Amino acid sequence: MSEGDVFAALANPTRRELLRLLLERGEQPVQRLADHFDMRRPSLSEHLKVLRDAGLVVEQPVGRQRLYSLRPEPLREVADWLGPYERFWRARLADLRDVLDRLPDE
Amino acid sequence: MSEGDVFAALANPTRRELLRLLLERGEQPVQRLADHFDMRRPSLSEHLKVLRDAGLVVEQPVGRQRLYSLRPEPLREVADWLGPYERFWRARLADLRDVLDRLPDE
DNA sequence: ACAATAGGTAGGAGATTTCCTACCAGTCAA
C-alpha cells in the first residue's frame, strides 16, 4: 500500500500543511484545500498525488468532487525510525540533569 | 542553531543511514563512515554538510581527522510534529478494536 | 443538449538535488 517514500513526502512544507488541514478539519474536497494556498490547483493535485503514493491520504469520489482524508498509518514508519534517537536524546537530558544536580549551590 | 530544514535532511536514505551509523557506533571519522557506502567521499562530505546545517551532527577536529557525532535535539521538531497524528492513529486503532469486539463470536 | 464546475493529466521552465572528477589545505611521519 505505502509504495512511495514517506520521508520524501514529508520533506515539502506544502504537503505537511495539507496533512495538517486534513487532520484539523477532516475530509476535504480539493478546492477547499486549494483555497488555503497561494498556488494553482494543478500543483496542489500533484502534491496530493505524492501524498496518495505514500499512502498518507485517500480519496473518495463524491459526485464531481473528490474528498481527501488523512491516513496516518504510514507515519508509524517515521515514529518507529525516531524511537532510538528519542531514547538517545532522553539519556542526554538525564545526563545533563545529573551534572546540574551535582553543581554546588549558588 | 538548526538553520537548515530537518525534514528535508531526513528525506535522503544515505543521510538517514549516516545518522544510524552515528547512533550505533558513536563518534566516527569521515573515512570510517564512507567505508559503508558505495559512494565517493566528496558526496558523503556534502551529505554531512546538510546534516550539519540541520544541526543533526557536530564535527570535532582531531589531528587530521574530523570526528562526527550525533546531535539528536533537532529531531524533537519531527517528534513534536508527529504527536497529533500519533494521537489520531491511536484513536483509529481504538475504534477498530471496538468494532472487532462487537463482532459476533466465530 | 449546453454551460459551468471539480479535478486530473501533459508538457515545459527553472530551481534544486545528488552524484561525479579534479583539486586544495592542513596534519603527520619518514
Place this chain on the structure above:
DNA sequence: TTGACTGGTAGGAAATCTCCTACCTATTGT
C-alpha cells in the same frame, strides 16, 4: 622537507522537484 593521508571545496552533468499554462474528462444544473 617531502610524501602520504584526511577531508573539504569547485564546478559540472544528469536526474528530480516544483511550479506554471493549457487542456481533458466527468458530473451537475438549466
